[in-house]
Structure formats: C-alpha cells, structure tokens
Amino acid sequence: MSNLTIQPFFWRPTNLFPEKRIVSKTYEGITSYTYGEFERRVRSLLGALNDQGLGPGDRIGTFGWNHHRHFETYFAAPLSGAQLHTINVMLGDDDVVHIVEDADDEILFVDPGEPFDRIERLWDDLPIEEVVVMADSVPDTGVDAITYDELIEETDPIVDAEFPDLEEEYSAGMCYTSGTTGRPKGVEYTQKMIYAHAMMVMSPAGLNIDETDVVMPVVPMFHVNSWEFPYAATMAGATQVYPGPSPDPADLLELIECEGVTMTAGVPTVWINLLEHVDEHGSDLSSLERIVVGGSAAPEGIMRRYEDEFDVTMEHAWGMTETMSIGSVSRPKSYMDDWDRSRKYEKRKKQGLLLPGxxxxxxxxxxxxxxxxxxxxxxxxxxxxxxxxxxxxxxxxxxxxxxxxxxxxxxxxxxxxxxxxxxxxxTNDVIKSGGEWISSIELENALMAHNDVVEAAVVGVPHERWQERPYACVVSADDSNPSEDELLAVLDDELDQPDWWFPDEIEKVESIPKTATGKFDKKALRDQIDVVLEDD
The missing domain is CATH 2.30.38.10 (Luciferase; Domain 3)
Incomplete structure (x- = not known):
C-alpha cells in the first residue's frame, strides 16, 4: 500500500485528535460530534459500499450541500478505492443529466428537499438504480431510496484488516467545470493528487491550517472539493464547521459566534452580504481571523472594512477545477512588513504567489x-x-x-x-475594441471602488465600428442611486487608462446572474443585454 493516498488523512485525526469536533447544520438541525465518532461512521459507510460491490473503477455521485454526511462520503468513497463525484446542485437539469450519464455514476447520495426533488423529476433520464438520501427520512416517492443513517446502521464498521489496498494512481475524485462556455468538462483527481494538494493547501505557504483552527468552508462541497478544506482541515486535526444547505448571512453569523470560527472561505458576494447583515443586526466576529476569497476579487473597500472594524484579514486566492482549486494565495512577503498599508494592499489585491509544487x-x-x-x-x-x-x-x-x-x-x-x-x-471575457484589448476585470474592480456599488460586471457587446465596446451592469447598495457621471468619474480616478476604455453604457440592475459556483455568469449576462439592445 502506498502512503501517498487518502488513508493517512483518515488515520491522523481519528488517532491523534479523536476528541476534536465536527459541527454540522443539516435539514434537521445542528449536529456536533467528534473525530472519534466520525471514524466509526466512515468505517460503517465504507463497509456498506463494500457490501454493494463498490470499489476501484466505480463512481459514487453526491448531490448535496455542506454537512457532516456529505463530509463522510469524502472519505468513505476514496477509501473504498472508488471515485467520489460531487455534482453541482445549482446546475440546470440538462447539465445534471449530462454529467451523471457522462460520469457513469453507480449510486447517488442526495440531499433532501430541492436536490432530491430534482433527482426524482429527472429519474427516468438518469442511469442510476439507487439513491441514498442524506437525511434521517425518505420522502414518499417511486425512486428506489434509503436513508443515509439506515445504510450505515445496518452495517458493521469495517476493521483495519478489511481496508482495501489503495494505489496512488487510483481515481479518487471527480468534478465538472462550470460549463459557462459549453458543456461542463469532467476533471479527475487521483489519490496522489488529493494527497499532494491537501498538503499544499495546509502548508504555511498555502492557507496555513493547523489544529488550533476552527474552519468553516462556505464554498460548496460540490465545487472542487470545497477548495480542499475537507481534506486539508482533517489532516491538520482542525475543528470543522459545515454550514448546511444554502446558508444565509444569519446562519453564517450564528455559527461564527457560537462555534468560535477562526477561518472561513467563499466567493466575495458571501462576505459582502454578511457585512450588510452585520450593519443591520450587529455581530460578534471576535473569533474570526481570516476569510479566504476566490472566484473573483473582493473590493478593496470591503477588505479594509473587515480589517478596520473587525480585525479580520481577507486573503485572495486563485485556482480552477483543473488545478484542484487553490493554486495561489496572496499575502505580503516578510520583507514587506515595513511597507505602508496602501502599498501592502497593492499586493493583497492580487491573486498572489503560487503554492509550493x-x-x-x-x-x-x-x-x-x-x-x-x-x-x-x-x-x-x-x-x-x-x-x-x-x-x-x-x-x-x-x-x-x-x-x-x-x-x-x-x-x-x-x-x-x-x-x-x-x-x-x-481569454473569453477580454474585450477587443478597435484592435486594442480592454480588461473587464479592471473596470469591474474600479466600479466597485464606489461606496454605493455592491457588484459590477462588464462584458463586451458588438459594435459596428469598433467590433466590441464595454457594457457595464451595476448593483447599487440599498437606498442609493449613483449617477452614470459619478460612476464614470470613479473609473477616471481609479484607472490610469484612456477614456475609450470606459463603458459606453452603465446599466443599473437589481442583480447580476451568477454561475452555480457564485461567479458572474457573463454568458447569461450577455444574453440579457442582447435582449435589452434588441428592444432598444
């Protein structure tokens, strides 16, 4: 048996930190248990998978949010030698059917509520014979389903001697890209890749996770292994907090306050919304030390507010499904300690330094x-x-x-x-105007420097003379309505660029469409703008 597999990730916390807790918000309420209890449940699930003949070469699909049952599949599936395939619950029906068919999943672990309703509705189109509902009851349905807890309670925990021998090159994980430029593409991770990436993320040059941390990944578990937190935090022996299905700002704030969360992660919109909730209802963020941001850049004004008002550092990270999520993290180097704050922010606003390896x-x-x-x-x-x-x-x-x-x-x-x-x-979003390129991201970041702008997205629209011109959509804060002249003025202040860089039109919108992973969905936005332009 090779050591560069997921097995040491399971051994370390269950043997060295068995008293540490895993907290989970589910459809039934909040559950808290220890790594020691986690070990027993994973061993039982592993035994159930073995009893069904699932192992190397098989794919086990999941269709759910961030909670302890989903977390347990992260270990039981690859420990069996099978491949865990996390399916994005926010995708459209056609994409879900395509992904399940393309991956050839053997079984689906599905959340109750809307995820289960989707699978039931699509049942006749899916090549699946059995569903495990990640809850304590099964809805009345014609789908062949069993509850998660029934499955593990009916099986004795597997003992060490019965653990399958794992090879580094066994396929252990699978995710699909978000599909904003076509059909989602399948991305496979081996045992060795998960091992390497979790160690990279856990390291000081990565996210520097250790056993003193209380980690709450808000990035969905269906999205690129939840940025590797379930594996890296487990290997570190950290306390983990899973915020459950579709958490809103009140849910997140309650968990931060009650569980003493020190570190969390998600797309910028989550933290903008949390700040608005804090402004309205108050908060206690005293335990929180760091927020890791990915998907798009957080506005500098938001970063400064978290730091000034709550002593919370926001760290930008970059990554892709194809890089197993996090590939770089931005924080100033040690020799920059004496730099003034503005100069440090110039570094912190970037996507940072590559992870080791x-x-x-x-x-x-x-x-x-x-x-x-x-x-x-x-x-x-x-x-x-x-x-x-x-x-x-x-x-x-x-x-x-x-x-x-x-x-x-x-x-x-x-x-x-x-x-x-x-x-x-x-490459798909850069705007080509008159033979010159314009950065949509620079325009977006500059627009969001305006205090009354919550979100901004910029796309290129066809132009008879210049081929393409930038078109901006902005979401204003409540009770504010910045004029187009004000927004053009902030672009002039923030950007050292000629006037032809600036959008020909800035539209005020109630919301900007987003992908299933929380990024701006520029394909959908272009479609909306095309309709507006046609009507004009």
Whole structure:
C-alpha cells in the first residue's frame, strides 16, 4: 500500500485528535460530534459500499450541500478505492443529466428537499438504480431510496484488516467545470493528487491550517472539493464547521459566534452580504481571523472594512477545477512588513504567489514568455502535482487546453517583479475594441471602488465600428442611486487608462446572474443585454 493516498488523512485525526469536533447544520438541525465518532461512521459507510460491490473503477455521485454526511462520503468513497463525484446542485437539469450519464455514476447520495426533488423529476433520464438520501427520512416517492443513517446502521464498521489496498494512481475524485462556455468538462483527481494538494493547501505557504483552527468552508462541497478544506482541515486535526444547505448571512453569523470560527472561505458576494447583515443586526466576529476569497476579487473597500472594524484579514486566492482549486494565495512577503498599508494592499489585491509544487509560465499570442514586470500580459500556464493533464472523455478540449504537462488556464495575467500573479481577464471575457484589448476585470474592480456599488460586471457587446465596446451592469447598495457621471468619474480616478476604455453604457440592475459556483455568469449576462439592445 502506498502512503501517498487518502488513508493517512483518515488515520491522523481519528488517532491523534479523536476528541476534536465536527459541527454540522443539516435539514434537521445542528449536529456536533467528534473525530472519534466520525471514524466509526466512515468505517460503517465504507463497509456498506463494500457490501454493494463498490470499489476501484466505480463512481459514487453526491448531490448535496455542506454537512457532516456529505463530509463522510469524502472519505468513505476514496477509501473504498472508488471515485467520489460531487455534482453541482445549482446546475440546470440538462447539465445534471449530462454529467451523471457522462460520469457513469453507480449510486447517488442526495440531499433532501430541492436536490432530491430534482433527482426524482429527472429519474427516468438518469442511469442510476439507487439513491441514498442524506437525511434521517425518505420522502414518499417511486425512486428506489434509503436513508443515509439506515445504510450505515445496518452495517458493521469495517476493521483495519478489511481496508482495501489503495494505489496512488487510483481515481479518487471527480468534478465538472462550470460549463459557462459549453458543456461542463469532467476533471479527475487521483489519490496522489488529493494527497499532494491537501498538503499544499495546509502548508504555511498555502492557507496555513493547523489544529488550533476552527474552519468553516462556505464554498460548496460540490465545487472542487470545497477548495480542499475537507481534506486539508482533517489532516491538520482542525475543528470543522459545515454550514448546511444554502446558508444565509444569519446562519453564517450564528455559527461564527457560537462555534468560535477562526477561518472561513467563499466567493466575495458571501462576505459582502454578511457585512450588510452585520450593519443591520450587529455581530460578534471576535473569533474570526481570516476569510479566504476566490472566484473573483473582493473590493478593496470591503477588505479594509473587515480589517478596520473587525480585525479580520481577507486573503485572495486563485485556482480552477483543473488545478484542484487553490493554486495561489496572496499575502505580503516578510520583507514587506515595513511597507505602508496602501502599498501592502497593492499586493493583497492580487491573486498572489503560487503554492509550493506548482510552476508557471506567462505566454503571449506568439507563444513567447513575457517579462515579470507588472505590465506585460499573457496567458497563464501552470503544471504540478495537483494540475490535471487531460479532461475526462473530451479529446477535442485536450488538444486545445494542454501543451504537454502545461495547462493553458485561459486566464490573462501579468506577474510583477515579486512574483505576484494578477488576473487581468479571461481569454473569453477580454474585450477587443478597435484592435486594442480592454480588461473587464479592471473596470469591474474600479466600479466597485464606489461606496454605493455592491457588484459590477462588464462584458463586451458588438459594435459596428469598433467590433466590441464595454457594457457595464451595476448593483447599487440599498437606498442609493449613483449617477452614470459619478460612476464614470470613479473609473477616471481609479484607472490610469484612456477614456475609450470606459463603458459606453452603465446599466443599473437589481442583480447580476451568477454561475452555480457564485461567479458572474457573463454568458447569461450577455444574453440579457442582447435582449435589452434588441428592444432598444
């Protein structure tokens, strides 16, 4: 048996930190139990999977949110030698059917409520014979289903001698990309990849997680292994808090206050909404030390408020499904300690330094590497032990997105003299106007520097003369209505760019469509804008 598998991740907390707690909000309420009890439940689930003949070569699908039962599948499935396939509950019906068929899942672990209702509605289109409902009861249904607790209570915990022998190259995890530019693509992770990436994330150069932390991953467990928190925090022996289905700001605040959460993570919208809730209802964030932000950049004003008012540091991270989520983290280097605050924020606003084990290139349209001067831009290529080298069942995408061991990320970046990555745009989102490119991300960040702007998204729209022009949509804070002149003025203040960079139109909207992972859904936004322009 190789040691570069998930098995040591299970052994360490259950033997060295058996008294540490796992707290979970579920549809039934809040559950709290220890790593020692977690061990027994995982061993029972592992025995149940073995009894059903599930092991190497099989895929076990999940369709649920962040809670302890889902967390237990993260270990039992790969410990059996099978592959855990987490399916995004926010995807459309067609994508769910496509993903389950494409992955050829053998069994589905499904949350009650809306996720189960979706599976029941799609049942005749799914190649699935059995569903395990991750709750203590099963709805009245024609679907062949059993409750999670029944499944594990009917099985004796498996003993060490019965553990399957695991190989490093066994497929252990599977996620699909968000599919904003076409059908979602399957991404497979081996035992060794999960081991390597969790160690990278746990390390001081990553997120620096240790056993004193109380970690609450808000990023969904159906999204890229919840940014590796379930594995990295477990290996560290940290207390873990899972906020349950579709947590709102009140849910998150209650868990932070009651459980003494020190570290949490999610997309910027979550933390903007939490701050608005705090402004209205008050809070106690005294335990919270760090918020890890990914998906898009957090506005600097939000970062400063958390730091000034609550002594909470927001840390930007970058990653992709193809890199097993987190691939870089941004915090100032030690020799920058004496820098003034504004200068440090220039670093903290970027996507930061690569995690140990990864390498990168920044390549221009001619295939040449660009200088690390903070100005020259190119596409980010990465490689390393947590980076895939091909998609599952997608040969055409493999030819386009890989160059040997290098993954072409599709992110347009510049890298400064200190090695800090800054995402300038996505290759699909960069706006080409009159032969020159305009960064939608720079425009968005500048618009969100306005105190009354909560969210901003910018896309390119067709233009008869200039090919494309930027079109901005902004969501204003409650009881505010900044004028277009005010917003153009903030762009002029924030950006050292010519006027032709600025949007021809800035539309006020109630909300901006988002992908299932909380990012701006620019494909959907373009469709909405096309309708508006056609009506005009």
């Amino acid at each position: 990864l390498e990168m290139r920044v390549v221009d349209d001619d295939g040449d590497e660009v200088d690390w001067d903070g100005q020259s831009v190119g596409e980010l290529w990465v490689r390393g032990p947590s980076v895939i080298e091909e998609y599952y069942n997608r040969p055409e995408a493999n030819e386009e997105d890989f160059e040997g061991e290098w993954l072409k990320t599709g992110d347009i970046v510049c890298v400064d003299e200190d090695g800090y990555i800054e995402i300038v745009d996505r």
